[in-house]
Amino acid sequence: MAIYEKLMGNPFVDAGVCGICEWLGRSVQPEQITTDDLEKVVAEVVPIMQPFDKKRPQAHGWRNWVSIFTTNHPLTNPSKKGDRAADFKEMLLSHITNAENLGQSGDCVGCGRRDANTWLFRTGVPLTGSGTLRNFFPTFAEGVGYCAACALAIQLSPLVFAASGGRFLMLHSNSWKALRTWSRKCLGDVRAQQLQQEVTGCFNPGYANPRNGLFYMTQEMVQFQEMRPDEDASMQFYCFTNFGQKPELEIFHLPAPVFRFLRFAYQSEFKTDWGKIILSGYLVNWTKVKTEEDYKNRINRVYENLLEGRSILGFFLNRRARKPRGNWELLSLYLKEVRTMEKSRLEKIKQVGDLIAECIRKSGRDRRLLQLERAKSYEACRNVLLYIIRERIRQGSPEPLFSLDDYVEHLFPEIDDFAATPWRETRDLLLFRIYEMLHNWLQEQGFVDFDEDNASDADDASETEPTEEN
Ligand SMILES: [Zn+2]
Structure with a gap:
């Protein structure tokens, strides 16, 4: 022994x-x-x-x-x-x-x-x-x-x-x-x-x-080869x-799923984007920051949310610049690993996001995008989708935006507590995909006021809405 x-x-x-x-x-x-x-x-x-x-x-x-x-x-x-x-x-x-x-x-x-x-x-x-x-x-x-x-x-x-x-x-x-x-x-x-x-x-x-x-330490830990993604470490x-x-x-x-996700996020292909998402979580006035020491001990809402089981979806969106932080792949990894979102739901939302992006581009205006960004309730969000459906018919698009089954199963799945319908999550996912598809076009058309060259990509706290699902 x-x-x-x-x-x-x-x-x-x-x-x-x-x-x-x-x-x-x-x-x-x-x-x-x-x-x-x-x-x-x-x-x-x-x-x-x-x-x-x-x-x-x-x-x-x-x-x-x-x-x-x-x-x-x-x-x-x-x-x-x-x-x-x-x-x-x-x-x-x-x-x-x-x-x-x-x-x-x-x-x-x-x-x-x-x-x-x-x-x-x-x-x-x-x-x-x-x-x-x-x-x-x-x-x-x-x-x-x-x-x-x-x-x-x-x-x-x-x-x-x-x-x-x-x-x-x-x-x-x-x-x-x-x-x-x-x-x-x-x-x-x-x-x-x-x-x-x-x-x-x-x-x-x-x-x-x-x-x-502790998040600094997890980042250091995943650099060692032993930490393979298939190990469940809580x-x-x-x-x-x-x-x-x-x-x-x-x-x-x-939790183990969060660490599993972090191991992907720290990989070289996602590292820069994940770094931007982390920076956007700090409560700090970026105009006064000179070195990392000026912010590394400040409250970071991305870290806090990950530890407390709250969604960090909102931090993937740079709303002022109408730009995604990270790509759909990184976001899907987070939603699948940590939020246990089903792949079929993610794919449907992505598909609908692509169709909306196409409709906005054809319209030559950012009106529908603005309406979707400003939707503050499930009803408002649903109305914007109705406008887009009509607009697509006017544009002569052959396929429907989504079927009734898609709507109830994937876009706005019914859950026991009606007040907690994840409409905000769906809206943010649609916005993410639209920004990903249209950011350059929006800039060319002059639909982005926020000049990124004059400020850090990590924008201030005021633009990030609460990220609870209800
Ligand atoms: Zn002993």
């Missing part, structure tokens, strides 16, 4: 085990780890984890310990005058000595496969039981029992935290590959700090806004601090 295995279920333990594996090598799996390996990791890692001490010459060192393990940990103990790293190493080696192989069952809350032989408080596990302070401990106990092997993994988990404005982001997932790629990114940075002999602490990509930070991001009187915890959930 091994000491560890993949995905034992406790986020801190899994993070630590993943960090240990990555430190030992890209192909090392938890089941292979021996006590010799653990001693090697401790010997190599403890010098890097030496806490920052301004009294030391050429002071550098890990700065985050107080926010991770509070002030009575060997690495942070203020009354301790000697070598804190040596005390830390002693603690880790004693955990290794007491680490047993996995058994069938046990009462350790980390693995459930060994009995607990170490009682840990919030100095040993972030956010775990301290008696009088507000905390996140189970069953009102002052601490919780872990086995030595899990206690060791937790101590090494900060190697794979990403700092986020005084807090830390930690990933947990049903996908071991996702955990590995996240860990590789964090640990790669720690190794680089070591090489440059300028250790500062946990990987810090500079995102104080944890939502934006992810929980724990954003926490264990600092003194003010411990905090916020949990973000990224």
Whole structure:
């Protein structure tokens, strides 16, 4: 039996085990780890984890310990005058000595496969039981029992935290590959700090806004080859601090379909367009932006909507410039993967959008387009379609705009709650397709007032309507 295995279920333990594996090598799996390996990791890692001490010459060192393990940990103990790293190493080696192989069952809350032989408080596990302070401990106990092997993994988990404005982001997932790629990114940075002999602490990509930070991390993760699109990785991001009187915890959930879509969106063929869609989600005055630092921590509504299960369809439309962001293919990927829209519905809407575009072009005016853009209710939207049907008859178009079946099945499918008829979604999809087909023509004809050369493609917040379906 091994000491560890993949995905034992406790986020801190899994993070630590993943960090240990990555430190030992890209192909090392938890089941292979021996006590010799653990001693090697401790010997190599403890010098890097030496806490920052301004009294030391050429002071550098890990700065985050107080926010991770509070002030009575060997690495942070203020009354301790000697070598804190040596005390830390002693603690880790004693955990290794007491680490047993996995058994069938046990009462350790980390693995459930060994009995607990170490009682840990919030100095040993972030956010775990301290008696009088507000905390996140189970069953009102002052601490919780872990086995030595899990206690060791937790101590090494900060190697794979990403700092986020005084807090830390930690990933947990049903996908071991996702955990590995996240860990590789964090640990790669720690190794680089070591090489440059300028250790500062946990990987810090500079995102104080944890939502934006976690999307930055997903973008980095999909660059690793392991993350193939067929893997279903749902992810929980724990954003926490264990600092003194003010411990905090916020949990973000990224569903598997969203991550699957992101893997397409970050691919080279869609990357530029997806970048434009992301930029349009920031609440920021673009005329005042000089560098990425001016907006990277601002609220991004595309990210927020993706995390909260709300539609981002509206961000695919640049209404002022009457131009799509991205193409129909990228939009279809989003609608199919994340919104589970049926392919037949998408194809019908695309076909109707093409016919409307043709009708508008033949008319030589943008009147119908303007009416569709301004439709504020299901009835108004339906009336515009009726005008277009009449106009097409006048133009002598042989085929109908759509059949009655198309109308009730694909354009405005009936759902139980009439108030929630997805007319706005259908209208936005039609507009997207019309813009895609007609943008250049609209510009040539002078039907676009907004001059893109004078402003960022990412326009202001006011033009994007609420994106709820009703
Ligand atoms: Zn355990």
